[in-house]
Structure formats: structure tokens, C-alpha cells
Amino acid sequence: MPFEEGHTYRVSFSYQTNIEGQWAWVTGADRVADGRTTSRDITRDVLEQALDTAAYSREIVAGCGDTWVGLRKLGSARGTDLVIDDFTVTDLGKAETGAACAAVTAPNGVELSPGVPGEYVTTFTNHESADAVNVGIALPGLPEGWKARVKEKDGNLFESVRPGATVRTAWLLTPPAGTTDASPTWKVTATYAHGGDTRTVSADARAAVSDEPVLSPGSMTATADSENTSSGAGEGPVSNVLDGDAGTIWHTDYTASRAPYPHWVTLRLGGAADVDGFGYLGRQSGGPNGRVADYEVAVSDDGKDWTTVAGGTLKDVPQTQRVSFDRVRASYVRFTALNALNKQPFAAAAEMRVYGVPVDLPTGYPPGERPADTR
Incomplete structure (x- = not known):
């Protein structure tokens, strides 16, 4: 149905979904200028897990262009599903303020x-x-x-x-x-x-x-020996191992070249930390390429001189695999993939984590209070 600009609408439906954080209900708007259509999100509500039927409802004010509502898939968890029923849009009349x-x-x-x-x-x-x-x-x-x-x-x-x-x-x-x-x-x-x-x-x-201390991914940066650059932002960039989205991956180059093993990812921790573990989450879909077998984990104070603290063989499982080692102080952690489960030259990962606690905990400031608007 078309949304009339300046009117308030109530959008509601009932739903069931088995895994939280996988779906979002989005309100957006399209604008046409110079023959081009631009689309942007205005609101996004992530649907919580609902094994029994749950209700969703939100009031929106149409405007900002051609208003639309819709469903968006956020995650890539295996076996996720969603059922929607009783979808209703109710025109509540002209809004008191603009969108x-x-x-x-x-x-x-x-x-x-x-x-x-x-x-x-x-x-x-x-x-x-x-x-x-x-x-x-x-x-x-x-x-x-x-x-x-x-x-x-x-x-x-x-x-x-x-x-x-x-x-x-x-x-x-x-x-x-x-x-x-x-x-x-x-x-x-x-x-x-x-x-x-x-x-x-x-x-x-x-x-x-x-349930145990883990360094904030937002405080870290990642670099790698190889990244694929031809398949878009969701598959290739090493920054994907810190984005909290299991559906995006780091993948070594398979377009311009096929660099041989070993492959490595270095995590700069954003400051010294006392660390005792590393977490590796393999790609959740897309085939067997890049699934790592043998590995080493090393730490460094300066990103130049490295000390190996762990090594072993990963399994082909969809869960995060924790590699434990004796607690050590470090500013960098490097994961080195030595070979792949399928013997191909590629390496990949969905997420990487470092378990531990920063040496100097950030303190920050109280949030500022927004002043009243002047008329």
C-alpha cells in the first residue's frame, strides 16, 4: 500500500524465529534526483528470538521521500528461519509533526x-x-x-x-x-x-x-598477508574478523593470485593487555575453501619480535574455537594458518577474538546532557 506523506501509520505483525539477531524490520525512504534513486534506512528493529508467537508493532510517520517498510536478513546462522503472520498497516491520520x-x-x-x-x-x-x-x-x-x-x-x-x-x-x-x-x-x-x-x-x-574477559573488537585493528578484493565488502577484507557479523569473512586472494600457505592475521590490541586465549570462528557458509587446519598463535610487544604461545589443529565446526595459553602481556596477537583442511592454498575466517583484560582500563567521561532547544 502507498504511504501518504505526513500521516502516522501503525505497522504490526506476529512472528516466530528460532535464533535472535538474524532478522530486522526496517523502515526506509527512497528519493529520486537527477534520474537516480537513493534508498536509506530510517529505523531498524532487530527481531528477538521467539519460539512461541510474539508480536511486533511500531508507529511511523511517512515522509523523507517514498516511505517503505520491509524485512532484512542480518546474520548467517545455520538453520535460522522466520515466520510472519497477521501483517497489518493502519493509517492513524495526519501526524502532529513531520517525519x-x-x-x-x-x-x-x-x-x-x-x-x-x-x-x-x-x-x-x-x-x-x-x-x-x-x-x-x-x-x-x-x-x-x-x-x-x-x-x-x-x-x-x-x-x-x-x-x-x-x-x-x-x-x-x-x-x-x-x-x-x-x-x-x-x-x-x-x-x-x-x-x-x-x-x-x-x-x-x-x-x-x-562469560570470560574478552578484549573489545572495536578497540583492535587487523592486518593480513593477503585479502581478496574482487568480491565485495562481505568477503575478503580482514577487517571482517572484528565486525561482529559471522556472515562476513576474511578470505585470502583468489583472483589476482593464489598466495601459498602460511597465511597470517595480526591483531593490534589498541594497548597492552594480559591475554590468555585466542578465538577463531570459521566461515559459516560458502563451501570448504579457507577452512584452516594447522595453526600457530604468537604474541608481541612491538609487532616485530614474536613469541609463539600456542599451536594445534582446528576442527571443521560452526562454533568459535578457543585456543588457550599461559597468560602473557602483549600489544599484538598473530594467528598464522599453516594449511587448510581441504589442502587448497586459501585461508578464511568469520571472526577472531582475543581473551584477556587491558592493562590500563579506559575511564571515559559522563555523557553530556543535551541542552534545551531555543525557539
């Missing part, structure tokens, strides 16, 4: 450790036709006992964001020690002024809380 066309997003797949501050980066993109001013980002609904600070002073406040621009807020989130909720949820909101109105957009937010 909020900006968008705020939360990261996927972030892992946090109890009692340890972990980096959590949110983004705000201004899709309005003019500047969004007095922008304030917040995390309402954090679970009880959690602490939220910003990495930079007033890093959640922005005086002005021009049309089309994106700004980021680096949060430091600390789950309480002993937390039992392994997958909590909350909201990320962005409030801003535009055209004399105060507008707010929101998105679902979540994180996985590990």
Missing part, C-alpha cells in the same frame, strides 16, 4: 566482558534537507547496574550535522560483574532540532556478554 528523517544505528555483534569497559560505537546520519542541530545521543533502557560513559568528553553531543553527514559516538559500556543476562537489549536514541521542531529517532541496541 524524522535522520537515522541512528547501533553496532551488531558487540561482545562485552563483566566488569570491564568495552567500546560500543553508535552512528547518527542526517538525512534531512538541512542541518540537524543540537544533536544528542543517548542509551535509554540500559540494564540495571550497567555503566555508560563516552570515550571523549561530550562525545555524544554535536552542535550541527550537515545533510548527508555521519557522526560517531564511542561509548564505554561496563556490564556489572556477575551479570547473568548474556544478551541484554536497550535503545539508542538521537534527539535533534530541525525546521523549528525537536525530533527523535531510535534503534534497538544489544550486546553479547561473555
